[in-house]
Amino acid sequence: MPKLGVGELQxxxxxxFPDADVPHVEEVTDDxxxxxxxxxxxxxxxGGTLAGPVMMSLADTSAWIAIMSQIGPxxxxxxxxxxxxxxxxxxxxxxxxxxxxxxxxxxxxxxxxELYSRGETELVAKAQVxxxxxxxxxx
Amino acid sequence: MPKLGVGELQxxxxxxFPDADVPHVEEVTDDxxxxxxxxxxxxxxxGGTLAGPVMMSLADTSAWIAIMSQIGPxxxxxxxxxxxxxxxxxxxxxxxxxxxxxxxxxxxxxxxxELYSRGETELVAKAQVxxxxxxxxxx
Amino acid sequence: MPKLGVGELQxxxxxxFPDADVPHVEEVTDDxxxxxxxxxxxxxxxGGTLAGPVMMSLADTSAWIAIMSQIGPxxxxxxxxxxxxxxxxxxxxxxxxxxxxxxxxxxxxxxxxELYSRGETELVAKAQVxxxxxxxxxx
Amino acid sequence: MPKLGVGELQxxxxxxFPDADVPHVEEVTDDxxxxxxxxxxxxxxxGGTLAGPVMMSLADTSAWIAIMSQIGPxxxxxxxxxxxxxxxxxxxxxxxxxxxxxxxxxxxxxxxxELYSRGETELVAKAQVxxxxxxxxxx
Numbered sequence: 391m392p393k394l395g396v397g398e399l400q401x402x403x404x405x406x407f408p409d410a411d412v413p414h415v416e417e418v419t420d421d422x423x424x425x426x427x428x429x430x431x432x433x434x435x436x437g438g439t440l441a442g443p444v445m446m447s448l449a450d451t452s453a454w455i456a457i458m459s460q461i462g463p464x465x466x467x468x469x470x471x472x473x474x475x476x477x478x479x480x481x482x483x484x485x486x487x488x489x490x491x492x493x494x495x496x497x498x499x500x501x502x503x504e505l506y507s508r509g510e511t512e513l514v515a516k517a518q519v520x521x522x523x524x525x526x527x528x529x
Numbered sequence: 530m531p532k533l534g535v536g537e538l539q540x541x542x543x544x545x546f547p548d549a550d551v552p553h554v555e556e557v558t559d560d561x562x563x564x565x566x567x568x569x570x571x572x573x574x575x576g577g578t579l580a581g582p583v584m585m586s587l588a589d590t591s592a593w594i595a596i597m598s599q600i601g602p603x604x605x606x607x608x609x610x611x612x613x614x615x616x617x618x619x620x621x622x623x624x625x626x627x628x629x630x631x632x633x634x635x636x637x638x639x640x641x642x643e644l645y646s647r648g649e650t651e652l653v654a655k656a657q658v659x660x661x662x663x664x665x666x667x668x
Numbered sequence: 669m670p671k672l673g674v675g676e677l678q679x680x681x682x683x684x685f686p687d688a689d690v691p692h693v694e695e696v697t698d699d700x701x702x703x704x705x706x707x708x709x710x711x712x713x714x715g716g717t718l719a720g721p722v723m724m725s726l727a728d729t730s731a732w733i734a735i736m737s738q739i740g741p742x743x744x745x746x747x748x749x750x751x752x753x754x755x756x757x758x759x760x761x762x763x764x765x766x767x768x769x770x771x772x773x774x775x776x777x778x779x780x781x782e783l784y785s786r787g788e789t790e791l792v793a794k795a796q797v798x799x800x801x802x803x804x805x806x807x
Numbered sequence: 808m809p810k811l812g813v814g815e816l817q818x819x820x821x822x823x824f825p826d827a828d829v830p831h832v833e834e835v836t837d838d839x840x841x842x843x844x845x846x847x848x849x850x851x852x853x854g855g856t857l858a859g860p861v862m863m864s865l866a867d868t869s870a871w872i873a874i875m876s877q878i879g880p881x882x883x884x885x886x887x888x889x890x891x892x893x894x895x896x897x898x899x900x901x902x903x904x905x906x907x908x909x910x911x912x913x914x915x916x917x918x919x920x921e922l923y924s925r926g927e928t929e930l931v932a933k934a935q936v937x938x939x940x941x942x943x944x945x946x
Binding site (some may be wrong): 534612616617631632639641652655657659 | 825890894895909910917919930933935937
Binding site (some may be wrong): 446471475477478492493500502513516520 | 741751753756770771778780791794796798
């Protein structure tokens with residue numbers, strides 16, 4: 391069972407990044423979180439597509455949210471590596487991320503992230519993200 | 530010899546992203562480009578460090594600049610994959626990228642990118658970025 | 669519908685690597701192939717686990733098989749990049765690979781590969797593999 | 808200064824993999840190790856080139872050797888991730904690996920590995936490899 395739900399995770403995001411337009415936590419289950427990001431014209435790139443960094447940023451953030459949903463508010467977890475393959479031109483519409491926890495160890499967590507445009511089934515990008523989890527203060 | 534120099538590459542960046550604070554092309558040689566990004570407080574993250582997406586974005590953009598420096602303004606080249614290892618906490622100062630073209634084929638280019646804080650020698654992150662190069666219109 | 673089935677793919681493997689112990693193609697569907705590799709004592713590593721290179725090799729080969737199952741015998745397709753996260757110690761038993769074609773373009777194919785020990789549900793490793801597809805001779 | 812030299816590292820390799828043809832440790836410095844692997848006909852692949860798995864295996868092993876050269880015989884260190892970009896067709900001659908330690912932390916080490924054919928300057932592949940270092944028994 392998740393330790394944190396939609397509201398708690400959204401609050402962590404909003405407190406951590408008060409001035410930014412943060413992603414929206416849409417769904418939290420035992421296995422996955424679904425996160426969306428509202429795309430506007432200013433995220434565009436020459437060629438009329440969504441910028442790669444927007445996708446990398448959402449992959450990174452949604453992996454962090456997926457880990458916190460299972461182990462609680464480890465806000466100081468840090469990304470140690472991120473690999474992403476860009477597959478198709480996304481539409482200039484909401485970008486969605488669906489995560490899958492591949493490993494949740496004491497020191498490292500590995501998260502698989504699928505990125506797609508809202509309403510579409512084909513993936514626009516796929517990432518594997520590793521986070522280092524700080525030792526818990528109680529130990 | 531590079532086909533485009535500092536001024537031409539900076540102009541492409543500024544035209545492509547008119548409203549954003551774009552990186553600065555500092556140096557262009559046969560083998561490398563050096564690009565910097567001015568970091569301000571708003572790029573911070575919980576824990577007082579620079580956000581990972583800022584580093585990924587600079588790795589992606591500097592790889593694109595490195596390719597264009599050698600083959601001209603292929604503004605429609607697209608990233609096909611990016612791998613990054615985060616190594617150390619960067620300082621909240623200018624982030625620097627130094628590129629190395631590992632391969633410049635007709636269809637794919639692979640660029641190695643070192644990221645470091647201005648004035649430091651240790652790397653804060655290291656990326657390998659692949660771009661797909663569109664067929665040239667003349668062919 | 670797959671263009672090549674279990675028998676045809678197995679024949680390509682056996683002809684391509686006549687002296688090696690090749691993987692076994694176990695299943696071919698529209699979406700996936702399942703490939704197994706018989707692990708013996710000599711694949712072990714200090715610590716009594718399966719060597720990483722055996723897993724990387726099976727990830728690479730099964731991605732190639734997945735692509736050929738859909739587009740026919742492109743034996744000259746070459747791997748352009750491979751990313752793998754190692755998740756758990758595999759057992760010294762058959763290693764299994766299940767593929768998923770993330771993208772099948774004219775020039776590049778990207779394949780997601782799950783690796784697990786036969787009979788287990790948890791993944792031991794997860795890879796994303798990119799192949800470059802040679803232009804077809806007819807074009 | 809390296810903790811282990813050419814002879815000690817070679818001995819670890821030979822003891823760990825008694826029946827395999829192990830790589831040769833050619834040089835150990837403060838910053839790098841150079842490792843070679845004797846390529847024979849049986850490593851070939853359809854198309855007359857060196858098999859990708861041979862390159863991945865050497866990248867993995869040489870990263871392990873580079874870490875041990877600095878911190879001693881941590882034979883139980885395990886690879887947590889490996890990313891490799893294949894750049895050019897290697898020749899069917901000795902494959903060389905040159906490493907660079909990007910990070911040597913208490914828990915994780917990240918190693919950059921350049922692969923090239925003996926006598927050539929252009930890289931055939933480039934990898935970034937992460938190892939997890941087990942807690943030292945004394946602590």
